[in-house]
Amino acid sequence: MRKVFILLFISLALLSCQKEENNRKTEYQVLTSKDASKPFSCLGEKRIITIIKKTLIDDVLSSEVPIIPRDVSVEFDKTLFSDIEIKVEGDQVVLNITSNINKEDKILNADLQISYSTINGIKVEKIPLIIDKGKLTFVYKIHSEQNPFILPAEGGRFELPFTCKKQTYLNGQFIEETYSSLNGLRFKTISSGNVWFLTVRKDGEKIGFYKFSFVGEGPYNQKTDPECYFNIYTHDADLITDNPTEIFRQDFIQPQTPGEDYYKPSRSSYKHGTFDF
Numbered sequence: 001m002r003k004v005f006i007l008l009f010i011s012l013a014l015l016s017c018q019k020e021e022n023n024r025k026t027e028y029q030v031l032t033s034k035d036a037s038k039p040f041s042c043l044g045e046k047r048i049i050t051i052i053k054k055t056l057i058d059d060v061l062s063s064e065v066p067i068i069p070r071d072v073s074v075e076f077d078k079t080l081f082s083d084i085e086i087k088v089e090g091d092q093v094v095l096n097i098t099s100n101i102n103k104e105d106k107i108l109n110a111d112l113q114i115s116y117s118t119i120n121g122i123k124v125e126k127i128p129l130i131i132d133k134g135k136l137t138f139v140y141k142i143h144s145e146q147n148p149f150i151l152p153a154e155g156g157r158f159e160l161p162f163t164c165k166k167q168t169y170l171n172g173q174f175i176e177e178t179y180s181s182l183n184g185l186r187f188k189t190i191s192s193g194n195v196w197f198l199t200v201r202k203d204g205e206k207i208g209f210y211k212f213s214f215v216g217e218g219p220y221n222q223k224t225d226p227e228c229y230f231n232i233y234t235h236d237a238d239l240i241t242d243n244p245t246e247i248f249r250q251d252f253i254q255p256q257t258p259g260e261d262y263y264k265p266s267r268s269s270y271k272h273g274t275f276d277f
Contacts, residue, residue, distance in 0.1 A: 029054060030125055039132035040099035042170060049095040051116060075113040080131060101175060102131045103168060139167040140247050142232060148251035155216030164208045179208025182275035186233040192268040193226025195252045202277060219257035220264045228252040239272045
């Protein structure tokens with residue numbers, strides 16, 4: 001009788017264990033430090049993502065523990081986010097993700113794909129991430145090797161190199177300074193002296209490198225004080241009905257040569273337009 005009771009007890013125990021195993025299931029939950037629908041700051045922001053492993057028996061939570069880092073793989077757009085760090089902090093395994101600065105004039109969208117192992121295979125979750133846009137402003141810095149450029153009295157053909165750089169500000173905060181093309185900027189040139197054929201060309205293949213080309217037409221004098229300059233303006237400057245402030249002015253001066261033999265009547269030229277290179 002005692003043997004029968006022991007066998008019955010063992011059978012019930014095994015049945016109970018089997019039932020517990022059959023009703024046991026594992027779930028994974030991805031937790032973010034902020035609502036994923038809220039955009040990352042356009043200036044860059046760090047957030048924490050935690051993956052929790054939950055064990056449930058009869059749909060009742062039995063335990064909640066972090067999964068180990070080697071079980072996790074992460075895919076993301078590295079142009080929008082810095083490298084993601086996976087590490088243990090206390091009793092949690094966390095992913096530290098930092099958004100890059102958004103230097104585009106639009107909201108950026110990307111998916112963070114997290115893969116991890118489960119008893120049923122690889123589970124993949126995609127978390128939509130948004131990077132907010134800010135107010136972009138630009139300041140152009142143009143510099144020539146000599147300003148004003150002094151031509152010799154006898155004139156000649158000349159070239160004057162200059163560079164164009166652009167400073168980028170996001171929400172009023174300085175972000176970067178890079179060489180920039182003149183494309184889209186406006187210009188105006190006036191000459192009432194003896195400097196002519198004033199043009200701008202690219203100086204090599206590098207972005208932001210240019211040169212003025214111009215001619216001083218030999219010795220001269222006039223009964224006035226002539227001027228010659230080349231002004232560069234922002235892309236939205238109105239050169240027709242307004243008198244905007246230039247972002248750069250290059251002056252050209254050719255000294256006058258005294259004597260009636262060198263007298264030339266005053267003449268002038270005016271040109272304005274928009275750079276397309």
